[in-house]
Amino acid sequence: MKTATKDLxxxxxxxxxxxGKSTLIGRLLVDTRQLFDDQLDAVQAASEKRGVGDLDLSFxxxxxxxxxxxxxxxxxxxxxxxxxxxxxxxxxxxxHVQYTRNMATGASTADLALVVLDVASGLKEQTRRxxxxxxxxxxRSIIVAANKMDAVNWDESAYNKVVEQxxxxxxxxxxxxxxxxxxxxxxxxNVVERSANSPWYNGQTVxxxxxxxxxxxxxxxxxxxxxxxxxxxxxxGGGRTYAGMLCGHTIKVGDKVTLLPQGVETTVKAITNxxxxxxxxxxxxxxxxxxxxxxxxxxxxxxxxxxLPTVSKEITATICWFGDKPxxxxxxxxxxxxxxxxPVRIAAINGVVDIETLMIEDADSLTTNQIGLAxxxxxxxxxxxxxxxxxxxxxxxxxxxxxxxxxxxxxxxxASFF
Amino acid sequence: xxxxxxxxxKSASHLDLLESHAIFILREVAAExxxxxxxxxxxxxxxxxxxLAKKAFAPQQLPFPVMHIDTGQNFKEVLDFRDAAAAKARxxxxxxxxxxxxxxxxxxxxxxxxxxxxxxxxxxxxxINDNKFDAxxxxxxxxxxxxxxxxxxxxxxDAFGQWDPRAQRPELWQLYQGKVNSGEHLRAFPLSDxxxxxxxxxxxRENMELPSIYFAHQRHVVLRDxxxxxxxxxxxxxxxxxxxxxxxxxxTVGDANLTGAxxxxxxxxxxxxxxxxxxxxxxxxxxxxxxxxxxxxxxDRKREGYF
Numbered sequence: 154m155k156t157a158t159k160d161l162x163x164x165x166x167x168x169x170x171x172x173g174k175s176t177l178i179g180r181l182l183v184d185t186r187q188l189f190d191d192q193l194d195a196v197q198a199a200s201e202k203r204g205v206g207d208l209d210l211s212f213x214x215x216x217x218x219x220x221x222x223x224x225x226x227x228x229x230x231x232x233x234x235x236x237x238x239x240x241x242x243x244x245x246x247x248x249h250v251q252y253t254r255n256m257a258t259g260a261s262t263a264d265l266a267l268v269v270l271d272v273a274s275g276l277k278e279q280t281r282r283x284x285x286x287x288x289x290x291x292x293r294s295i296i297v298a299a300n301k302m303d304a305v306n307w308d309e310s311a312y313n314k315v316v317e318q319x320x321x322x323x324x325x326x327x328x329x330x331x332x333x334x335x336x337x338x339x340x341x342x343n344v345v346e347r348s349a350n351s352p353w354y355n356g357q358t359v360x361x362x363x364x365x366x367x368x369x370x371x372x373x374x375x376x377x378x379x380x381x382x383x384x385x386x387x388x389x390g391g392g393r394t395y396a397g398m399l400c401g402h403t404i405k406v407g408d409k410v411t412l413l414p415q416g417v418e419t420t421v422k423a424i425t426n427x428x429x430x431x432x433x434x435x436x437x438x439x440x441x442x443x444x445x446x447x448x449x450x451x452x453x454x455x456x457x458x459x460x461l462p463t464v465s466k467e468i469t470a471t472i473c474w475f476g477d478k479p480x481x482x483x484x485x486x487x488x489x490x491x492x493x494x495x496p497v498r499i500a501a502i503n504g505v506v507d508i509e510t511l512m513i514e515d516a517d518s519l520t521t522n523q524i525g526l527a528x529x530x531x532x533x534x535x536x537x538x539x540x541x542x543x544x545x546x547x548x549x550x551x552x553x554x555x556x557x558x559x560x561x562x563x564x565x566x567x568a569s570f571f
Numbered sequence: 572x573x574x575x576x577x578x579x580x581k582s583a584s585h586l587d588l589l590e591s592h593a594i595f596i597l598r599e600v601a602a603e604x605x606x607x608x609x610x611x612x613x614x615x616x617x618x619x620x621x622x623l624a625k626k627a628f629a630p631q632q633l634p635f636p637v638m639h640i641d642t643g644q645n646f647k648e649v650l651d652f653r654d655a656a657a658a659k660a661r662x663x664x665x666x667x668x669x670x671x672x673x674x675x676x677x678x679x680x681x682x683x684x685x686x687x688x689x690x691x692x693x694x695x696x697x698x699i700n701d702n703k704f705d706a707x708x709x710x711x712x713x714x715x716x717x718x719x720x721x722x723x724x725x726x727x728x729d730a731f732g733q734w735d736p737r738a739q740r741p742e743l744w745q746l747y748q749g750k751v752n753s754g755e756h757l758r759a760f761p762l763s764d765x766x767x768x769x770x771x772x773x774x775x776r777e778n779m780e781l782p783s784i785y786f787a788h789q790r791h792v793v794l795r796d797x798x799x800x801x802x803x804x805x806x807x808x809x810x811x812x813x814x815x816x817x818x819x820x821x822x823t824v825g826d827a828n829l830t831g832a833x834x835x836x837x838x839x840x841x842x843x844x845x846x847x848x849x850x851x852x853x854x855x856x857x858x859x860x861x862x863x864x865x866x867x868x869x870x871d872r873k874r875e876g877y878f
Contacts, residue, residue: 438583
């Protein structure tokens, strides 16, 4: 039996339509032998049926009827790969602008973005837009596949031009780690197998870059631990323990904590994780906490260690608006933040982001797929961190009161790059 | 849990993180929805789901019942396991029968040996309606099928029980929001990001019990559509079919007339993990006739309200 100790890396693909995102993921899965024979046979049959050649690798992830008919990706496809030390969760995201909400869905939990672009056309506006959203969502590490190198005869200068463009936008967007790899997803060069066509390139292949990137970045590393209370468990002896998923920082028995928004200071008496009692718990784990003080806490409250988050009924935030009708001040919605749902009113729209220039322009409303800044007032106090400090405690969604649809992604504070 | 020795802190493995994520989803849906239910067939994925649900709410009882949609064509070993596991979890078990839907004239009777797979959707939606459930947990995984690979963890169903793959709710971060209007419901899939191998590694780690048919055993089988089907009440061989006794196991568990056995000597969890680590064929591809009807068989059934 093989050892089960692997870590977990979540990645999202980013790129414009037809630059070959789905083909690259297909190639990655085929060449690392993640696909079964019957799945490959099905891809081959679907390719033949639509007259698109022997094996259209994009059919590996474009699983919906409409996607195959139109040859586009509509929604995120989740795929999985394992190498001896790592499990990968791959969110293959759509490139079309009208499916930006689906791209944001895939990128919101990603540790890194795998950017795919056509080396002949370079950085397109849609790729730039998606990179901006990924960076806004907190992705700080990107691997760029400069794809279709075979179509430019493996011209090093074409690759260098892409490197230059990527370095410029990465520094604009505060992306810390950038690797640009010359590939041909179609023939499989530099994806898993090293290419003989690029003797001038000595860097990593795509799979090597994926295997050596930092995992677990999305759960956030900040100095304070945060446990948003999801559920109160009544113990057999009569005590109460508070259950939730830990984020921000590890927590230990004996740590001084504050229950918020009540402001009660106490100490961690005991911690239980899925395997039983433990002296310490790490981020991303579901745990139960037993506090020294008798407290009356419930769902929506938060247990935190210093430095403490902010308790407020008014927040300023960055909003990605997905609703069909514009978002304007005065509008009422519901806000879900950690385990808390509360009515919210848009107090003001403070501007809209021009994706091309990364400048804030005056606006009094946001239209579909626009990104803007807003001030929101909540009915109940919420316990928040700035999004750049903590992706879990700094994020929220807005919900339509009538349809219950999720109409916006919100991030407390604003990015440094606009 | 107080008798368990204190653990030594170590970094979280992929199984720890998958387990914690699933527990998070179970708690979140239980908190946000009025009347959830856990769909439990007795198969390995739903057994893992029930195991996780017990952990999520221990030492309390499950805050929701479990429900099986019984086609009437299930393996007896699996039904026995279903009853025992539900009792052990102190869970209320609801069994909704496809036969009742047939008797009420809601679906056409496919005959004594006919395929009932697709009829389950009607029974399932009726049971959800009758019990006013607003959320149903399922053990489906995204690695099982290309349509499932596209589905959200909390997946919205309209008043007709339909899934609209072109208009799914955005699902950002882990902000799962479970609000629905009367008559609508959610499907929640806590095992979305698990693969077949993850499930088996977890079963091994947790030392879980499973129905015996997952392990290699001798059985009378007949070859149909390139699958070994177990000879029994719903698979009666014709005169030109050869009955063989083979050492087989089931990689998935569905209706007896749709689920093929695979040749296997794997009689322990460890041997099963070794076997699937080197398998050439996917679990559903190897063993499920219900997925072979067309290229988009799963998407088409899911649109109608299937699991």
